Amino acid sequence: MKVLILTSGVPFIRGGAEILAESLRDAVCVAGHQAEIVALPFQSCPPSRISEQMLACRLLDVTETCGVRIDRVIGLKFPAYLVPHPHKVIWLLHQHRTAYEFWDHPAAGDLIHYPEGPVVRDAIRQADRALIPEAEAIYTLSANVSARLRRFSGIDAEPLYNPPASAMLFYKDSAKDYFFFPSRINPVKRQWLAVQALALCREPVRVRFAGEADHEAQRAECVRSVRELRLGDRVEWLGMVSEQQKRDEYANSLGVVFPPVDEDYGYVTLEAMLSSKPVITCADSGGPLEFVVDRVTGLVADPTPESLAQAMDTLWADRRSATAMGEAGRARYADLKISWETVVENLLR
Amino acid sequence: MKINWFSPLPPARSGIAQNFARQLLPALAGRHDVIAWTDQDQVAPELSQIVRVARYQPNNPPWRKLNEADVSVYNLGNHGLIHGGMWNVSQRHAGIVILHDLCLHDFFAMVLLRILEKPDAYIAALERWYGEDGRRAGEAFRKGGISPECMTQEFPLTGEATRGALGAITHSRRALADLKETLACPVIALEHPYVAADESRHHQWLAARTAAARPPYRLVVFGYLSRNRRLEAVLEALAGIPEREQFRLDVCGELWDEGHIRTQIERLGLGSLVKLSGFLPESLVEQKLSTADLAINLRFPSMGEASGSQLQFWDYGLPTLVTRTGWYASLPEGTAAFVRPEYEIEDIKAHLGAFLANPGAFRAMGERGRQVLKSHDPEKYVNALTGFASLALELSPRIPALELAGRVGSDLAQWLHPAASAYLLERASREIFTMCEGKSHDRNS
Numbered sequence: 114m115k116v117l118i119l120t121s122g123v124p125f126i127r128g129g130a131e132i133l134a135e136s137l138r139d140a141v142c143v144a145g146h147q148a149e150i151v152a153l154p155f156q157s158c159p160p161s162r163i164s165e166q167m168l169a170c171r172l173l174d175v176t177e178t179c180g181v182r183i184d185r186v187i188g189l190k191f192p193a194y195l196v197p198h199p200h201k202v203i204w205l206l207h208q209h210r211t212a213y214e215f216w217d218h219p220a221a222g223d224l225i226h227y228p229e230g231p232v233v234r235d236a237i238r239q240a241d242r243a244l245i246p247e248a249e250a251i252y253t254l255s256a257n258v259s260a261r262l263r264r265f266s267g268i269d270a271e272p273l274y275n276p277p278a279s280a281m282l283f284y285k286d287s288a289k290d291y292f293f294f295p296s297r298i299n300p301v302k303r304q305w306l307a308v309q310a311l312a313l314c315r316e317p318v319r320v321r322f323a324g325e326a327d328h329e330a331q332r333a334e335c336v337r338s339v340r341e342l343r344l345g346d347r348v349e350w351l352g353m354v355s356e357q358q359k360r361d362e363y364a365n366s367l368g369v370v371f372p373p374v375d376e377d378y379g380y381v382t383l384e385a386m387l388s389s390k391p392v393i394t395c396a397d398s399g400g401p402l403e404f405v406v407d408r409v410t411g412l413v414a415d416p417t418p419e420s421l422a423q424a425m426d427t428l429w430a431d432r433r434s435a436t437a438m439g440e441a442g443r444a445r446y447a448d449l450k451i452s453w454e455t456v457v458e459n460l461l462r
Numbered sequence: 463m464k465i466n467w468f469s470p471l472p473p474a475r476s477g478i479a480q481n482f483a484r485q486l487l488p489a490l491a492g493r494h495d496v497i498a499w500t501d502q503d504q505v506a507p508e509l510s511q512i513v514r515v516a517r518y519q520p521n522n523p524p525w526r527k528l529n530e531a532d533v534s535v536y537n538l539g540n541h542g543l544i545h546g547g548m549w550n551v552s553q554r555h556a557g558i559v560i561l562h563d564l565c566l567h568d569f570f571a572m573v574l575l576r577i578l579e580k581p582d583a584y585i586a587a588l589e590r591w592y593g594e595d596g597r598r599a600g601e602a603f604r605k606g607g608i609s610p611e612c613m614t615q616e617f618p619l620t621g622e623a624t625r626g627a628l629g630a631i632t633h634s635r636r637a638l639a640d641l642k643e644t645l646a647c648p649v650i651a652l653e654h655p656y657v658a659a660d661e662s663r664h665h666q667w668l669a670a671r672t673a674a675a676r677p678p679y680r681l682v683v684f685g686y687l688s689r690n691r692r693l694e695a696v697l698e699a700l701a702g703i704p705e706r707e708q709f710r711l712d713v714c715g716e717l718w719d720e721g722h723i724r725t726q727i728e729r730l731g732l733g734s735l736v737k738l739s740g741f742l743p744e745s746l747v748e749q750k751l752s753t754a755d756l757a758i759n760l761r762f763p764s765m766g767e768a769s770g771s772q773l774q775f776w777d778y779g780l781p782t783l784v785t786r787t788g789w790y791a792s793l794p795e796g797t798a799a800f801v802r803p804e805y806e807i808e809d810i811k812a813h814l815g816a817f818l819a820n821p822g823a824f825r826a827m828g829e830r831g832r833q834v835l836k837s838h839d840p841e842k843y844v845n846a847l848t849g850f851a852s853l854a855l856e857l858s859p860r861i862p863a864l865e866l867a868g869r870v871g872s873d874l875a876q877w878l879h880p881a882a883s884a885y886l887l888e889r890a891s892r893e894i895f896t897m898c899e900g901k902s903h904d905r906n907s
Binding site: 138161164165167168171172222225226228229230231232234235236238239240242243244274 | 523525526529530551554555556590628638790846855859861862865866871872886889890893894896898899900
């Protein structure tokens with residue numbers, strides 16, 4: 114089969130979606146097919162541009178190239194998944210979130226700040242309702258994304274879990290005195306919540322944060338909070354780390370703190386499980402809740418500094434339980450049989 | 463439903479503030495979560511007991527706060543200073559526009575030429591709706607070559623007020639068909655809301671009026687008195703009847719040119735018969751209307767829309783003289799005395815004579831008008847308004863779709879020969895249609 118993977122993104126910005134597209138391409142090739150990524154540039158500001166880009170996608174013809182038929186198209190992201198094709202399958206990473214669950218989110222909402230925001234939001238929703246069902250099959254990244262698609266667009270879709278990149282390289286080592294918190298630094302990942310929780314911990318809990326800030330001001334805000342709360346000796350900002358360093362940080366941690374707002378999926382959870390580490394997440398964190406079983410493979414706290422502090426204190430003080438939860442997480446990952454083979458088999462069926 | 467309500471509010475000297483807002487807001491706020499947005503310096507304190515009042519700056523509206531509502535409703539009339547701010551918001555933030563006037567040239571001339579000093583925008587608006595004729599007329603108007611009255615009638619610019627709107631509401635059923643043809647958004651006609659006084663109060667007014675029903679009879683002219691309220695013709699007619707001493711005319715409202723009217727009164731020798739009372743506070747309105755015998759409520763040219771003051775006159779059981787034009791022409795026969803624009807002075811004189819001959823017949827006319835108010839229930843208005851808003855919101859994806867279609871068309875025109883662009887336009891049209899309507903385009907759609 115000749116397979117095109119359609120995605121969209123912001124030029125010069127590389128994140129989980131780009132890695133996923135590349136991993137999918139590689140997995141399709143390993144399965145004996147030919148695959149390429151078509152990445153369309155996407156600009157959400159000003160909002161009036163969004164409808165232009167939707168139309169641009171609709172006008173693309175990818176049914177063949179130089180007389181050679183494209184057998185299958187896999188759409189991943191808005192608006193690239195709107196590109197028409199008679200044999201399109203959508204594997205939805207997420208819809209345009211600020212037109213949906215993040216519309217009025219205090220930190221993540223962007224469309225809501227524009228006068229034309231509501232009509233652009235409604236146009237996106239209408240197009241999704243009308244055009245996503247064009248696909249021969251619809252899958253999503255996670256049960257959380259499926260639930261949102263059902264809730265907002267009335268469309269049913271089966272979740273297809275995929276493994277993190279280089280899943281086989283994650284390993285376990287003896288736990289040292291820190292929790293690991295790897296993520297881009299932004300309000301939705303809620304590093305600030307972990308910092309505020311640290312200030313309330315009774316145990317001498319330490320956290321090592323890895324990842325770059327989306328905006329320098331967000332990192333500066335976190336650093337300022339740490340200084341004001343006098344947590345300098347209990348927080349480390351590692352910045353961007355290599356893949357190997359990341360795996361080492363996981364392996365040596367006591368556990369992983371990951372309390373984002375309504376995460377689509379959350380590779381961090383899976384990477385922690387692969388590293389046999391317990392995960393502390395929050396009741397509104399979305400995707401991680403599909404994997405973290407409270408008090409079995411980690412702890413599910415309320416999204417408050419007090420509750421998160423209590424969860425961190427619990428694991429800090431009870432290393433035996435922390436180790437057991439980490440092992441249970443590794444076993445649960447194995448039980449889920451998450452593999453690229455399963456993903457490719459479904460998408461090319 | 464959460465509603466942003468943009469409207470002149472009491473004490474603004476506007477019929478929308480004094481009549482419409484007072485009549486409708488209690489019913490609307492009783493059923494929905496309403497914020498009344500204003501850029502006025504002052505708002506009547508009692509209003510905050512009915513509805514939440516919030517302030518905005520027309521040049522920097524709080525978009526996030528506005529976007530928390532389900533829909534924004536803009537009450538647009540012809541006064542540039544009163545409605546300019548909310549029109550500015552409506553141009554960027556699509557909502558439902560309630561057209562309190564249908565001829566809005568005066569509004570756009572004031573806002574675009576005098577307040578914003580954007581003559582290019584004024585000419586562009588005329589060209590958009592009336593093509594080359596509109597552009598030429600606009601240029602001539604700017605040089606003083608065409609009168610405001612002529613521009614108002616020939617180039618009302620109604621569509622410009624609803625450009626990019628989710629929907630439009632008129633209070634004139636007569637205008638509905640034309641508006642549906644002209645405007646790009648959905649339109650409905652609703653009866654202007656009015657809460658009629660209860661029967662016991664009405665009987666008190668009636669008794670007071672009947673007891674005092676002898677000459678001199680009290681005539682009233684009410685409201686914001688611009689040139690189209692025909693006060694000069696009323697004065698001419700009054701001066702022209704031999705029985706003029708049997709009338710007293712009370713002019714209550716802001717005059718567009720008080721000096722000019724005073725000169726006319728003096729010229730016609732009406733100084734002892736005509737009183738200029740100015741704008742009346744709410745407390746004096748009841749006193750004036752309950753003791754008046756005949757209201758003169760003329761409009762020519764008509765701005766097209768329903769008159770809140772006409773409903774108020776009917777509420778008091780007052781007989782009225784109205785011009786047979788615009789919304790007034792659709793009033794049921796027998797509920798008002800009609801004046802033909804082309805025979806204005808003659809008709810006014812004839813009606814005044816008829817009144818003197820049979821005041822009871824005119825009182826019966828006022829009573830029939832009062833019965834019409836039953837179809838103006840604010841609760842019905844609120845139901846219809848919110849039903850219409852829900853429908854308009856469902857269709858809101860059409861707004862960016864139309865904008866997109868416009869951009870695609872103008873872009874292609876710049877670089878692609880029409881013969882070559884036909885296929886692309888067809889494809890783009892089909893895709894835009896599918897995206898915004900949620901269904902595939904076919905040739906019958």
